[in-house]
Amino acid sequence: MTQFALRVRCRSTRGIVAAISTFLAGEDCNITDSAQFDDVDTGNFFMRVSFRSEGGRTLPDLRAGFSAVAPRFGMEAEFFDEREKRKVVIMVSRFGHCLNDLLYRWRIGGLPIDIVAVISNHLDYQKLVVNHDIPFHWIKVTKENKPEAEAAQMRIVADTGAELVVLARYMQVLSDEMCRTMSGRIINIHHSFLPSFKGANPYRQAYDRGVKLIGATSHYVTADLDEGPIIEQAVVPVTHAQSADDYVSLGRDTEAQVLARAVHAHIHGRVFLNGGKTVVFPASPGSYASERMG
Numbered sequence: 001m002t003q004f005a006l007r008v009r010c011r012s013t014r015g016i017v018a019a020i021s022t023f024l025a026g027e028d029c030n031i032t033d034s035a036q037f038d039d040v041d042t043g044n045f046f047m048r049v050s051f052r053s054e055g056g057r058t059l060p061d062l063r064a065g066f067s068a069v070a071p072r073f074g075m076e077a078e079f080f081d082e083r084e085k086r087k088v089v090i091m092v093s094r095f096g097h098c099l100n101d102l103l104y105r106w107r108i109g110g111l112p113i114d115i116v117a118v119i120s121n122h123l124d125y126q127k128l129v130v131n132h133d134i135p136f137h138w139i140k141v142t143k144e145n146k147p148e149a150e151a152a153q154m155r156i157v158a159d160t161g162a163e164l165v166v167l168a169r170y171m172q173v174l175s176d177e178m179c180r181t182m183s184g185r186i187i188n189i190h191h192s193f194l195p196s197f198k199g200a201n202p203y204r205q206a207y208d209r210g211v212k213l214i215g216a217t218s219h220y221v222t223a224d225l226d227e228g229p230i231i232e233q234a235v236v237p238v239t240h241a242q243s244a245d246d247y248v249s250l251g252r253d254t255e256a257q258v259l260a261r262a263v264h265a266h267i268h269g270r271v272f273l274n275g276g277k278t279v280v281f282p283a284s285p286g287s288y289a290s291e292r293m294g
């Protein structure tokens with residue numbers, strides 16, 4: 001029995017849920033999980049439905065059938081197979097804790113992704129990546145060669161068919177063009193509780209400000225540094241007795257968890273862009289379960 005999902009966004013109006021559930025029932029599909037949001041501020045409506053196709057309808061069948069429904073509401077609709085592994089490129093610089101965490105979750109089947117490449121502007125994690133039988137690409141980045149470096153990065157994304165790029169502490173600012181080309185397809189982990197402490201050194205900024213909470217934020221990357229739509233955040237309490245270096249250590253686990261949760265939400269189709277913000281639906285029951293209990 002195949003487990004599919006449907007993502008829908010359109011202008012809010014009556015009858016959307018009824019139309020979707022009636023269509024799926026008519027196609028012998030059994031809804032197993034459903035979430036929706038009606039944004040009164042923007043007039044946008046968002047819905048994600050998980051369902052089992054119990055009558056043998058395939059994705060092409062469902063897409064064809066739904067093409068008679070979607071135009072009535074001006075819907076953007078996307079059917080996909082929840083078990084299909086999304087192709088992901090991970091980018092990293094000198095700090096490997098988020099990369100390491102993603103590799104472990106991937107290795108135990110806790111994150112249904114296909115890591116098709118790791119790109120870095122340093123060689124620190126070449127051995128780790130190669131030991132996971134994943135292609136490692138060292139692309140040095142300087143102020144002078146940034147356009148060529150980004151062109152090489154984009155060629156890898158194109159050649160591998162990657163749907164998502166994850167910046168797992170990749171410490172170079174991406175160009176406006178790269179952000180435009182990959183809009184909604186690059187997820188970053190920023191090591192602060194945004195909008196506080198943007199930039200390359202947030203833990204030092206937090207220490208100097210004397211905050212009592214530090215945090216991590218995962219967001220879609222836009223040309224405006226650390227301003228992209230936020231997907232996931234978390235905080236950790238700190239005290240006067242801890243140094244900025246203590247913050248770095250304390251923040252590691254939080255960064256890795258926040259990034260993994262954001263990637264999980266994105267690849268399961270639970271995140272919708274809504275202006276400069278996001279709508280993030282809860283995980284379906286069982287979607288966090290690992291194929292191999294590591």
Ligand SMILES: Nc1nc2c(c(=O)[nH]1)N[C@@H](CN(C=O)c1ccc(C(=O)N[C@@H](CCC(=O)O)C(=O)O)cc1)CN2
Pocket residue numbers: 167170171172173174175176179188189190191198199200221222223224225226227228
């Ligand atoms: N266009 C964007 N690019 C990147 C973003 C983003 O939001 N928009 N996020 C960063 C990650 N990041 C913070 O989370 C960050 C990375 C790097 C810097 C920075 O100032 N880098 C310097 C070089 C630093 C170095 O060489 O170590 C620079 O690029 O000149 C700030 C914030 C990833 N890219």
